[in-house]
Amino acid sequence: MSIAQKLTEMGLSLPEPMAPVANYVPYVVSGDLVFVSGQISKIGDDIVRGRLGAGLTVEAGQRAARLCGLNIVAQLKAACDGDLSRVRRIVKLGGFVQATPDATGPAIPQIVNGCSDLMVALFGESGRHARFAVSAPSLPLDVAVEIDCVAEIGARH
Numbered sequence: 062m063s064i065a066q067k068l069t070e071m072g073l074s075l076p077e078p079m080a081p082v083a084n085y086v087p088y089v090v091s092g093d094l095v096f097v098s099g100q101i102s103k104i105g106d107d108i109v110r111g112r113l114g115a116g117l118t119v120e121a122g123q124r125a126a127r128l129c130g131l132n133i134v135a136q137l138k139a140a141c142d143g144d145l146s147r148v149r150r151i152v153k154l155g156g157f158v159q160a161t162p163d164a165t166g167p168a169i170p171q172i173v174n175g176c177s178d179l180m181v182a183l184f185g186e187s188g189r190h191a192r193f194a195v196s197a198p199s200l201p202l203d204v205a206v207e208i209d210c211v212a213e214i215g216a217r218h
Contacts, residue, residue, distance in 0.1 A: 064134070064145040067183050076104040078135045082201070088140045090214070094152070095140045097210040100132035101201060110203045113196070114161030117205050119168050122158060125205040126175030129156075133176070133210045134183065141214055151180045151190040152211040159205050160196035170194040176208050 068074060079100065081087055088097045102109040102125030109125035111117035117125075133154075134145070141147040156173035173194035180188035200207050 064148075064183050071182065073131065075131060075135045075138060078139045079103075079132055088136045090140055093149075093213055093215070095137060095210075095212045095214055097133050097136045097140070097212070099155075099157070099207040099209040100129045100136065101204040102126070102128045102206045103202065103204060104128050104131060108202070109205045111205045112159045112161055112164075113168055113172065113205075114164030117159070119171050122168070122172030122205055123175030126156065126173050126177075126208060127179050129206050129208040130176035130179035133208065134179075137210070137212055137214075142217065144217070147214045147217065148184060148187070148212055149215050150187045150213040151184055152213055154180070154190055154192040155209045156192060156194040157197040157200060157207045158194065159198070159200045159203070162198070164196060169196055172206060173208065175206075 078087055085098055088095055109121060113122060137148055138145050154176060158169045158172050
């Protein structure tokens, strides 16, 4: 089943890739790796803001991480000239969760699972990845989550 079919089955769709908001590019292809810049928990008008420990629940944080994941996949699609079948492996995710200093425990990695679970659902075993999940005192636009990605891609078909 294609990624597009899996997204449809899950009731999801890819957004247009987000344009950079500062002096960087959304992704860099180097050899067979794609480095996707941090993607935030915003798609169109749907934005998840907040801070773990100050009102953001784990469930809302997971939804935020899923939005980040959809933005990552949109950037990967652009990097692969529209052909997501070129994605061979999600190598690594780096997750930042906006949190208060006293927000500890398993909530931060559980929140980033919203993106990790999406990658596995879409790419199967190739979606399993290394990652980090840390708290941050603030994120751009007061978003709840920001996640970057390294993926391996194959040649053009």
